[in-house]
Amino acid sequence: MKTLVKTIAIALFSVVSVATFANNEANNPTKTQNFKVGMYQTINTLRMNVLVEKVVGKKLTVTLKDAQGKVLSQEIIAKGSDSYFGKFDMSNLSDGKYTFEITDGTEKIVKQVNLETTTPAESTRTIELN
Secondary structure (H helix, E strand, O other): HHHHHHHHHOOOOEEEEEEEEEOOOOOOOOOOOOEEEEEEEEOOOOOOEEEEEOOOOOOOEEEOOOOOOOEEEEEEOOOOOEEEEEEOOOOOOOOOOEEEEEOOOOOOEEEEEEEOOOOOOOOOOOOOOO
């Protein structure tokens, strides 16, 4: 049981890719960006932390989807707020690719996360007598 818990705790989160759409600052340098997103995994857990800094007056939506596009979680950040800190517990999710979408209706940032459970390799030692 301890091995199973350790195996799950050691599961790998890797940010596979960060995709930004045409309205982002990188593609349109004259337009100001309405929000910025940061993500990181809490060490030794299956919790993903999402941080958003945004312009006051814009409502944002943070959505977690599975590989088929099914919405697993959705949070709305109020217009009056200038920041958001969300914790997403992914320990009950099966292995696979998941997508975080953060949008204000005009701009959209998409971050993909790959959830993968690995099992430690067992080494066996044998002695042969010839």
